[in-house]
Amino acid sequence: MANVTIKDIAKMCNVGVSTVSRTLNGHPDVNPETRKQILEAVEKMHYVPNNSARNLGRSENDAIALLVKGVSNTLFSPMIGIIEEEAKERGYDTVLHSVGFYEDELDVARELVKEKRLRGIIFLGGFSFHSEEKLNELDVPFVLATTGYVTERFNRGTYSSVSVDDEAEARKMTEYLIKMGHHRIAILGPSLKDNSSVGGLRLLGYKSALVSNGFDYNEKLIIPMDRDTVDYSMENGYAAMTRFLKEGGKCSAVFAISDTLAIGAERAIHDLGMRTPADIAVAGFDGIEAGRFMIPSITTIRQPVEDMAESAADILFNVIEKTGDHRHETFPGELIERESTKLR
Numbered sequence: 299m300a301n302v303t304i305k306d307i308a309k310m311c312n313v314g315v316s317t318v319s320r321t322l323n324g325h326p327d328v329n330p331e332t333r334k335q336i337l338e339a340v341e342k343m344h345y346v347p348n349n350s351a352r353n354l355g356r357s358e359n360d361a362i363a364l365l366v367k368g369v370s371n372t373l374f375s376p377m378i379g380i381i382e383e384e385a386k387e388r389g390y391d392t393v394l395h396s397v398g399f400y401e402d403e404l405d406v407a408r409e410l411v412k413e414k415r416l417r418g419i420i421f422l423g424g425f426s427f428h429s430e431e432k433l434n435e436l437d438v439p440f441v442l443a444t445t446g447y448v449t450e451r452f453n454r455g456t457y458s459s460v461s462v463d464d465e466a467e468a469r470k471m472t473e474y475l476i477k478m479g480h481h482r483i484a485i486l487g488p489s490l491k492d493n494s495s496v497g498g499l500r501l502l503g504y505k506s507a508l509v510s511n512g513f514d515y516n517e518k519l520i521i522p523m524d525r526d527t528v529d530y531s532m533e534n535g536y537a538a539m540t541r542f543l544k545e546g547g548k549c550s551a552v553f554a555i556s557d558t559l560a561i562g563a564e565r566a567i568h569d570l571g572m573r574t575p576a577d578i579a580v581a582g583f584d585g586i587e588a589g590r591f592m593i594p595s596i597t598t599i600r601q602p603v604e605d606m607a608e609s610a611a612d613i614l615f616n617v618i619e620k621t622g623d624h625r626h627e628t629f630p631g632e633l634i635e636r637e638s639t640k641l642r
Contacts, residue, residue, distance in 0.1 A: 302343045302344065302345045303345075303387050304318045304319060304322070304345070304383055304387065305608070306343060306345070307336060307339050307340060307343065307345055310339045310343065311332070311335050311336050311339050313332060313335075313336065314376075314380075314604040315380050315383065315384075315604060315607075315608060317332065317336070318336055318383075319379050319380065319382075319383040320379065321333050321336045321337065322336075322340070360389060360390050360391065360417055361390060361391040361392065361393055361414055361415075361416055361417065362385055362390055362391075362392060362393070362416060362417055362418045362419065362420065362614065362618075363392075363393040363394075363395055363407070363410050363411075363414065363416050363418075363419045363420070364378060364381060364382075364392060364393070364394050364395065364419075364420050364422060365395050365397050365403050365406060365407055365410075365419060365420070365421050365422065365424070366378070366394065366395070366396050366397065366422045366423060367396075367397040367398075367399065367401075367403055367421070367422065367423035367424040368399065368423045368529055368530035368556075370528045370529070370530055370531040370558065371423070371530040371531075371556055371558055371584070371586075372558065372586045372587075372588065373444070373556070373557070373558075373584040373585075373586055373601065373603060374422045374423065374444075376603050376604060376607070377422060377443065377444075377603050377604075377606065377607035377610075378394065378422070378607075380604060380607035380608060380611065381420060381607050381610065381611045382394075384608070384611035384612070384615070385611070385615075388615050388619075390417065390615070393410065393414055393416065395410060397423075397424065398529075399523075399529035399530075402432075403421055403424040404432050404433070404435070404436060407419055407421075407436055407440070408435060408436060411436070411437070411438055416438055417438060417439075417618050418438050418439040418440060418441075418614045418615075418617070418618050419436070419438060419439075419440040419441070419614075420440070420441045420443055420610050420611070420614055421440065421441070421442050421443060421445055422443050422444055423444055423445060423496065423530075424442070424445045424495070424496075433456075433457070439457075439458075439614060439617040439618055439624070440457050440458070440614075441457070441458040441459065441460060441610045441613050441614045442457065442458070442459040442460070442461070443459075443460045443461065443606055443607065443610040444460070444461050444462075444496065444601070444606065445459070445461060445495075445496060455623070455624055456624065457624055458610075458613045458614070458617070458624040458625055458626060459626045459627070460606045460609045460610045460613070460626075460627050460629070461606070461627075461628060461629070462599075462601050462602075462606075462628065462629050462630065462631040463628055463631075464496050464499035464500050464503065465499045465500065465502045465503040465506070466503060467500075467503065467583070467599045467631040468499070468500035468501070468502070468503025468504050468507075468553075468555070468583070468599075469503035469504070469506050469507040470503075470507075470599065470631070470633055471503075471553055471581055471583065471599055471633060472485075472503065472504045472507035472508065472553060473507045473511065474581075474597075474633060474635075474639075475551045475553060475579065475581060475639065476507065476508075476511050476513070478551070478579065478639060478640070480550045480551040480579060481513065481550065482516075482519065482548065482549045482550050482551075483504075483508070483513075483519065483549060483550070483551045483552070483553060484519040484520070484521055484542070484547070484549035484551070484552040484553070485500075485501060485504045485519065485520055485521065485552070485553050485554075485555065486521040486523075486535060486538055486539060486542075486552050486553065486554040486555065486559050486560070486563055487500070487521070487522070487523055487530075487538075487554055487555030487556060487559050488500065488501040488520065488522065488555060489520070489522035489523070490517060490520060490522075496555070497555050500555045500583065501520070501555075504553060518547070519547075519549060521538050521539065521541075521542045521547070521552070522538065523538055523559070524537040524538045524541070530556050530558055530559060531558055531559075531562070532558050532559070532561045532562040532565075533562060534558075534559060534562060535554060535556075535558060535559035535560060535561060535562025535563045535565075535566070536562035536563065536565050536566045537562070537566075538559070538562075538563070539552065539562065539563035539566035539567065540566040540569075540570065543566065543567070543570050543572075544570075549578060550578065550579065551575075551578060551579040551580070551581065551639070552578060552579070552580055552581070553581045553582075553583075554580065554581065554582045554583065555583050556582060556583055556584050557582035557583065557584045557585065557586045557588065557589040557596055557598055558582075558584075558586070558588075559582070560580050560581065560582030560583075560589065560596050560598070560638075561582070561588060561589065561592055561596065563580055564580045564592060564594075564596070564638060567580070574594055574638050575594065575637070575638055575639050575640065575641060576641065579597075579638060579639040580596065580597070580638040580639065581596070581597045581598065581638065581639055582596045582597070582598040582599075583598060583599045583601075584598060584599070584600070584601055585598050585599065585600025585601055585603075585631075585632070585634060586598075589636070590636070592638070593637075594636065594637030594638045595636035595637045595638060596636055596638045597633075597634065597635050597636045597637075597638050597639040597640070598633075598634050598636070599631040599632065599633055599634075600631060600632045600633075600634050601629070601631055602629050602630075602631075602632075605629060606627075606629055609627050609629075613625060613627075
């Protein structure tokens with residue numbers, strides 16, 4: 299079969315592209331039966347990565363960058379693998395670069411473009427709002443993955459985005475907690491001044507759900523991340539929740555804007571002698587695997603990360619190679635109810 303890709307292998311085996319990629323790269327975290335099925339499909343379909351052939355006619359500088367904001371957030375791990383594999387299939391190198399929580403990723407991107415002579419950029423995480431002037435300074439194609447829109451004024455035909463509707467999904471989770479009988483719901487992650495990131499969008503959804511259901515919006519229930527701890531990490535969730543509770547904060551439920559923060563918060567509640575969900579229910583956002591194995595397991599909004607990563611890669615390379623145009627895709631999230639919010 300000509301031009302077989304890992305997508306063909308994934309489709310044949312009914313698994314995700316990231317699972318095929320991990321198998322081909324020798325990662326141990328693949329079920330043995332699944333690994334066997336994938337390797338048999340690889341042999342049957344005569345799949346061979348032909349990077350040398352794909353690279354003919356390309357320059358030495360055919361590289362894209364993945365700019366990751368919140369690198370400790372394991373949501374991005376499968377997305378990085380999928381995009382790197384797609385880049386390899388297309389004959390591009392990948393530059394992986396971490397962006398600090400308080401850094402402006404556009405400033406970082408501009409410097410990388412100059413230094414690495416990049417062909418394009420995919421942003422994983424980051425601010426949702428930027429000035430049109432700064433965006434226009436970035437003169438390579440770019441895709442915002444998991445960050446939502448940039449600005450309504452900016453020409454949406456000059457960049458792409460792939461995300462869930464963060465505001466709507468946060469509203470969904472908050473309304474779920476309200477229906478579960480919670481009247482004092484805290485939100486963990488954003489700050490009062492956070493209006494230009496995914497956290498800001500999720501804060502808007504949280505606030506909207508409270509107000510539309512007749513509850514007061516109480517700023518004392520906003521628990522910002524700890525500035526001295528790695529952002530979006532379990533350690534940060536632990537530190538922020540511990541501070542809130544030790545300072546006398548009271549809530550019946552906490553909605554963390556990422557599962558990593560939720561896991562840390564759950565541990566803080568336990569270490570301070572309380573129980574989840576009997577004393578404080580905990581909900582997260584993202585749907586990372588670790589949340590499923592916690593005790594109690596974490597209720598979450600699952601983002602379809604494999605679909606989002608594949609879409610981001612397809613869009614970027616098609617724009618670079620002039621076989622497609624910029625586009626904007628919004629994927630639905632899925633509310634997964636688990637033990638951390640529901641008493642048995």
